[in-house]
Amino acid sequence: MNRTFCSALFAFVLKNILCGHPDQVSQSYWSSKLARDLFDRSNYDRRLRPSLHHNTTINVVLRMNLYLISEVNERAQTIQLYVWTVQMWYDELLQWDPRDYGGVESIVVPYNLVWVPDTYLYNGVEMVRENSERWTSVIITMNRSNVLSLESGAVSDKAFITFRYPAIYKFTCNMNILYFPFDAHRCRMTFGSWMYDSVDLDYQPLTDDVFMEDYIEHTEWSVVKFKTHRELQFFKCCVRPFGLVHADLVIRRKPLFTIVNLIIPTAIINFISMFGFFSPTTVNGDRTEKVTLGITTLLAMSILLLMVSEEMPTTSDFIPLIGWFYLMVIFLIALGTVLSSIVIIVQRQGRESKRLPRRWKVLVLCRIAPKLWVTVPEEILEPDLCEAHENHNDVPLAKMDNSRYYDGSKQSLIRGSSVKFQDANIHETDLQHPDTCEHLREIQLKLRLLLEHIRDDQEEKLLLLEWEFFAIVVDRALLILFNILSVLLTGGILGLGLFGDDIEDA
Secondary structure, eight states, X not given: OHHHHHHHHHHHHHHIIIIISHHHHHHHHHHHHHHIIIIISSOOOTTSOOOSSTTOOEEEEEEEEEEEXXXXXXXXXXXXXXXXXXXXXXXXXXXXXGGGGTTOOXXXXXXXXXXXXXXXXXXXXXXXXXXXXXXXXXXXEOOTTTOBOTTTSXXXXXXXXXXXXXXXXXXXXXXXXXXXXXXXXXXEEEEEESSOOTTTEEEEESSSBOBOTTOOOOSSEEEEEEEEEEEEEOOTTOSSOEEEEEEEEEEEEOTHHHIIIIIHHHHHHHHHHHGGGXXXXXXXXXXXXXXXXXXXXXXXXXXXXXXXXXXXXXXSSOOOHHHHHHHHHHHHHHHHHHXXXXXXXXXXXXXXXXXXXXXXXXXXXXXXXXXXXXXXXXXXXXXXXXXHHHTTOOOOGGGSOOTTTOOSSHHHHHHHTTOOOOOOOOOHHHHTSHHHHHHHHHHHHHHHHHHHHHHHHHHHHHHHHHHHHHHHHHHHHHHHHHHHHHHHHHHHHHHHHHHSOOGGGO
16 A cells, blocks of 8 residues: 555656656756757867858857946047947857757857857957956857848858857047047947958948947946948958958047036136236335236146146147147236236336326327226326317427416416415515515525425326326226137137037048
């Protein structure tokens, strides 16, 4: 009884193992048997090109999926990409009938069991493959109804190999940073065989565009386009051409970081230097704070230029736009400092008792000042000076009416000095007294000295005022010139950067 029960239980368990899950058991068994038959019991040699005839070309289809731009190094002129790569080809030495192996149409085996094309990144920086590509396994497919031939599109009886692996490609790229920070770069990756020419091994891309469904957007660079195309190229070493696949990556810099951290601070510094033209006169009469402000801003610009130069490649072929921009700003600030020094020199002419020439007074105070919205006080203008200029009457200075200031009499000086006297009731008998005459002479002498001092002081103040307003007009004119140059040069450089680089259409 017990023996019969044990036999029945064993038969039930064995039936469940063999018949209850036939797919799982048969799949593992047939896959293992297929692998042994393909690689252990055959003469397959993975070191040789898998072709039945020596003149048969093996076509390798290349597909890339861009995942990440990990590094763009302008100084080293290199770019590093994280790419998922797929190579596909037919192996004529691997074939089987799926009906003989339980319907198994594909198996996954380690890559070192099959022949793998020596696909090489021609302009790669990394020379050791293990440091750039992580090879694992390949998929071998044998499906007569689904797998099409790469050569003619007909149904094939050859094994179809799919080789997928992640890769980190670091390659050289000649970057033209002339339009930095509005620059765009075209970088080419060239894939091909290092040993086989196009007769033995040819390459072609799967599609014209690199797949970017899983691409992670870069914070500094945007991908404009990433296209692939095939090319036959001759080399001096060989007679026959080599089949190559070029992947052209076009990237454009996002300029927001540079604008916020470099261009805007520079514009603010340049704007502050402009206010040097509005600085008032100091206590000692010199506008030396203008020169101090100019030197300080020049120092700040030198520091910013040093920061930019650290990011740029060391080349003497060209100067990037950002370099021209900083040189332009430094030139403008230096020009403003020199012009401020000129204004200081003009201002000092009055303290040196030098008279303002009439022609300069007419040109600057009468003609230019109103156009620059500078109001000149009437007391520094000679009577009918501007009217004579408007009427084109060249009236000599000696013939002009100067009675407004001085007519040669003491009474005029007294009136001009706001010194008022009242007639005293002096009797004739008092004037005949010797002491009285002596006192009058002393008073007359002191009064003459006082009036001369007042006259000299007024003339000196008038002279200083003339030169002061002359300097103000010159200062205002230089301010307008400075602003015009700043707007033209800054707008020209920024406009050239924004609209000058047409690499996207190249």
